[in-house]
Amino acid sequence: MGGEHMQIGEVAARTELSLRTIRHYEETGLVMPSARSQGGFRLYTEGDVARLMVIRRMKPLGFTLDEMRDLLTATDRLDSGEDLSAADRRQLVDRVRHFAQLTQQRVIDLRTQLARAEEFAATLAERLPGPAAS
Structure with a gap:
């Protein structure tokens, strides 16, 4: 580039x-x-x-440096214009697909954690006394 x-x-x-x-x-x-x-x-x-x-x-999303490197290497090779064998291309695409699936699961997990945190915050807010009467 x-x-x-x-x-x-x-x-x-x-x-x-x-x-x-x-x-x-x-x-x-x-x-x-x-x-x-x-x-x-x-x-x-x-x-x-x-x-x-x-x-x-x-x-x-909790990916390690090694996982980041692995994904970047796979996408670099796919984007390089390198003459890849069908087996190599399939393996690289499978690798990227694996990361896409991991990402989707981690997003679901984060949404669950966020929903629980919001429920907890609402529970705490309900326990607080209203504005003090003067």
Whole structure:
């Protein structure tokens, strides 16, 4: 992907991730800057931002760094234009499908947790005395 390069501060603002978090994802190999400036600053593309958004969306669903890496590797290979055998393509699609299923289950689980939390909050609110009469 070509186009404009962004420095890490702009990427952080666009992804709502901290500089520290973006650097951590770089250290773990989840995302790499597409280039470096002459001064050594990290430079990122829209593709790098999209990759960070995938990571950001996976994190609250409890996916591990290894699981994130696994999904990103599968999607990278599928999107690369690489000449894949039918068996390799099927395996990669199955991998992505597996993550889609895990994601759906985790969303259901989170909705259940949210409903329970809302019920609890309502129960507590009911127990509070009304406004004091003056």
